[in-house]
Amino acid sequence: MEVRLTVNGRERGAEVDPRAALLDLLRDQFGLTGAKRGCERGECGACTVLVDGRPTLSCLTLAVANGGRSVTTIEGLADGDRLHPVQQAFIDHDALQCGFCTPGQILAAVACLDAGRANTDDEVREWMSGNLCRCAAYPQIVAAVRAVAAAR
Amino acid sequence: MKPFEYRTAHSIAEAIGAGGSGSAFLAAGTEVVPAIRDGLLQSDRLIDLLPLGLDRIERTDDGLRIGGLARLADIAVHPDVLARAPALASAIEQSATAAIRAMGTLAGNLLQQVRCPYYRGAAPCNRRAPGSGCSVARGDQRHAALMPLSFHCAAVHPSDPAVALASLDAAVVIEGPDGRRTVPLDQLYPGAGGAPGAPSVLGPGDLIVALDLPAGRLPGRYAKIRDRSSFDFALVSAAGGLRLEGGIVAEAVLALGSIAWKPWRARRAEALLVGRPWSPGLVRQAVAAELSVATPLEGTRFKVELAIRAASAVLDPEATP
Numbered sequence: 001m002e003v004r005l006t007v008n009g010r011e012r013g014a015e016v017d018p019r020a021a022l023l024d025l026l027r028d029q030f031g032l033t034g035a036k037r038g039c040e041r042g043e044c045g046a047c048t049v050l051v052d053g054r055p056t057l058s059c060l061t062l063a064v065a066n067g068g069r070s071v072t073t074i075e076g077l078a079d080g081d082r083l084h085p086v087q088q089a090f091i092d093h094d095a096l097q098c099g100f101c102t103p104g105q106i107l108a109a110v111a112c113l114d115a116g117r118a119n120t121d122d123e124v125r126e127w128m129s130g131n132l133c134r135c136a137a138y139p140q141i142v143a144a145v146r147a148v149a150a151a152r
Numbered sequence: 153m154k155p156f157e158y159r160t161a162h163s164i165a166e167a168i169g170a171g172g173s174g175s176a177f178l179a180a181g182t183e184v185v186p187a188i189r190d191g192l193l194q195s196d197r198l199i200d201l202l203p204l205g206l207d208r209i210e211r212t213d214d215g216l217r218i219g220g221l222a223r224l225a226d227i228a229v230h231p232d233v234l235a236r237a238p239a240l241a242s243a244i245e246q247s248a249t250a251a252i253r254a255m256g257t258l259a260g261n262l263l264q265q266v267r268c269p270y271y272r273g274a275a276p277c278n279r280r281a282p283g284s285g286c287s288v289a290r291g292d293q294r295h296a297a298l299m300p301l302s303f304h305c306a307a308v309h310p311s312d313p314a315v316a317l318a319s320l321d322a323a324v325v326i327e328g329p330d331g332r333r334t335v336p337l338d339q340l341y342p343g344a345g346g347a348p349g350a351p352s353v354l355g356p357g358d359l360i361v362a363l364d365l366p367a368g369r370l371p372g373r374y375a376k377i378r379d380r381s382s383f384d385f386a387l388v389s390a391a392g393g394l395r396l397e398g399g400i401v402a403e404a405v406l407a408l409g410s411i412a413w414k415p416w417r418a419r420r421a422e423a424l425l426v427g428r429p430w431s432p433g434l435v436r437q438a439v440a441a442e443l444s445v446a447t448p449l450e451g452t453r454f455k456v457e458l459a460i461r462a463a464s465a466v467l468d469p470e471a472t473p
Contacts, residue, residue, distance in 0.1 A: 017156075018198070040186070041189075042251075042252060048251055054225075054255065055250055055251040057182070057251050057255065060180075060186065061180065061255065062178070065181060065202065108251065111251075111254070112250065115225075117250075129250075130249025130251050
């Protein structure tokens with residue numbers, strides 16, 4: 001089936017199997033490998049992207065069901081050479097170790113901040129509980145998100 | 153490879169016509185997509201409902217109507233929901249994770265499949281493989297029902313919003329091949345003796361188009377007891393509230409969650425509370441009476457005390473000024 005959607009501001013089309021997840025389309029056909037294939041059942045958050053601004057687990061939505069929608073992946077978050085404030089905060093606070101979960105963490109953090117739900121450490125923990133970090137960089141991730149919230 | 157078809161529905165009539173045997177409705181996909189991957193969904197045709205909209209939250213002459221495809225996250229922050237049904241907003245915010253709440257629809261949440269560990273494994277499970285048996289009797293009972301409605305299955309219904317909706321006397325508006333009908337929320341799920349594989353009373357082609365919340369109900373609260381403080385299903389939950397007049401309970405509402413394959417509206421407990429002077433002991437006594445018909449398994453006995461504590465948290469006069 002054909003699907004046409006906007007990815008990181010650019011309109012794109014592809015021929016996909018109707019069973020393919022949005023994650024498969026992004027990684028395997030568009031070469032956008034920032035969103036990671038982790039659990040493939042909505043339990044780890046590594047595949048988090050934004051769809052029409054909503055935090056979305058790209059392993060749990062079919063590619064064909066996203067026709068006409070606008071997808072933002074980690075590759076499209078920076079403004080040219082200028083990192084998004086959340087990306088910069090992750091660097092400043094050393095909020096990663098191996099980096100596998102980081103693209104999902106950052107997009108989940110953007111959604112948390114946009115929803116205005118980064119007012120306390122506990123609120124950030126609750127709003128980002130679906131993004132697992134096996135290196136356990138959680139304190140630094142919370143600090144990074146809170147720093148961006150404070151600067152807003 | 154097995155052929156597989158995806159199509160979109162652009163009207164309710166078209167969706168109903170395309171539904172039925174061999175087809176499954178698709179909304180956000182958080183439930184259906186992994187079910188396809190796990191081979192748990194038998195259908196080979198998906199009907200995508202999202203183009204229908206059906207996501208409005210609007211005031212009606214008699215309360216509030218929430219579209220079946222409204223996203224959970226949008227419902228939880230809607231001013232009318234926060235004002236009239238805070239128990240629902242709270243139940244949503246204690247469900248799943250931010251991304252799943254942002255994606256998932258209310259109807260999809262109400263129709264989710266069982267979370268029993270044996271359903272998604274190879275062990276006997278009457279829901280996955282009717283007639284194979286239920287592994288709970290000799291297995292892990294921590295998440296099993298305190299009040300099983302069937303000998304075939306000891307699973308609980310996992311939805312948090314359903315429990316809040318039951319306490320709010322919500323009605324499910326269904327459109328299907330036989331037209332439109334309305335079912336009280338706590339009758340959406342098959343009762344005792346129902347087919348063990350059926351997650352709800354909906355038939356082929358039936359579609360939840362809206363939830364109606366009548367006006368004038370106690371707004372209530374939601375209390376959820378779980379093993380982890382976030383991103384976990386309830387061991388037991390409670391929704392409801394009360395209104396006192398001079399220390400006497402004038403009105404009481406209680407629904408218990410995760411004790412059966414449906415939200416359990418505790419009408420016996422409600423009746424015992426009304427007309428008596430409120431005290432923590434009275435609440436304990438009323439909930440114990442409600443659950444006195446339970447025949448707990450060894451591994452679910454602890455849920456009686458959890459239910460009393462969850463109910464006590466919502467039936468607290470400090471909570472409903």
